[in-house]
Amino acid sequence: MRGVRLGAVAGSLLPNGLAGNAVAGLVRRARGEFGLLGFLGFLMALATVIQPRFLNPSNLRDILVQAAPLLMVTMGQAFVILVRGLDLSVASLMATVAVLATAFNAQSDVMIAPIFAAAIVFSALVGLINGWLVTDRGVSPFLATLAMMILLQGLRFSYTQGAPAGNLPAGFRVLGAGDLLGVPINLLVTLALAALLWLILHRGVFGRRVFIVGGNPRAATLVGISANRVTIACYVICSVMAGIGGLFLVGFVGTLDNWVGRGYELDSIVAAVMGGVALTGGRGSIAGAFLGALILVMIFNVIVIMGLPVQGQFVVKGVVIIAAAAVYANWTIQHRSRA
DSSP states (O other), X not given: OHHHHHHHHXXXXXXXXXXXXXXXXXXXXXXXXXXXXXXXXXXXXXXXXXXXXXXXXXXXXXXXXXXXXXXXXXXXXXXXXXXXXXXXXXXXXXXXXXXXXXXXXXXXXXXXXHHHHHHHHHHHHHHHHHHHHHHTSOOOHHHHHHHHHHHHHHHHHHHHTXXXXXXXXXXXXXXXXXXXXXXXXXXXXXXXXXXXXXXXXXXXXXXXXXXXXXXXXXXXHHTTOOHHHHHHHHHHHHHHHHHHHHHHHHHHHOSOOTTTTTTHHHXXXXXXXXXXXXXXXXXXXXXXXXXXXXXXXXXXXXXXHTTOOTHHHHHHHHHHHHHHHHHHHHHHHHHHHHO
């Protein structure tokens, strides 16, 4: 009975099915994702007109390799935004995990698995603390994750004394920048993670609970869902994805500094919002977040091709945030008027 009741509430609360019509909600979501694909195609066409060599396979491969870490972080960030939060600590966590990896000072590829295990455990602990601060202690997501960002930065600089040192197994370079049958390895891993997160969010009970908690936390409590547990789990997922992304990023870069992943906290939020993940919670998809990250990377690439200054990226981010806030404010007003 509880499963039936949960399904019924989910169908009535999901923002893509507010009228109680799940099929119509899926159609609208698919239409939005096709729109993102269309915009991505437009950007590719624009880049090709500006620079005909843009569609060169080697250039497209480089773009995808560079995009993979951001794709990972954005999909994790989407979970947190879906439950009305955000995580500003992801970039600092990426750098800290990279430092943690070098702390093993390992040269053998045999140590890659233990390094990944340690990074995932550490990242999960960070996400657990973030979620606990937001739920049980009532700290705002902004302040909680900002404090975690500063804490991780302090720990990282205290350990490295400002000059990180240590070795990473050569296999990290292969994971971050190598190919398998002509396809970037980090992209293959990203696609596998995307498939897993899609199943969790869109085909599992936990995913339905995420949408219910993000759409209406009070209603979630009424049907017996622990909003706190769901929220904490989302923060853990976000941190684990950031940790994995940090390892792949340091493998791609090939060198380590205390600022690996800098800027990913803002980029991941902007990318998720561009992909249709509502800042008000309860609305979005993994596919949308994935496409949003690709679009953001493509926009940056077009800016570079056009010869515009790097500062133009910040202008783009600001415009996207303002536009997204306006769009979702309008959506909220329409939703309330219908209610």
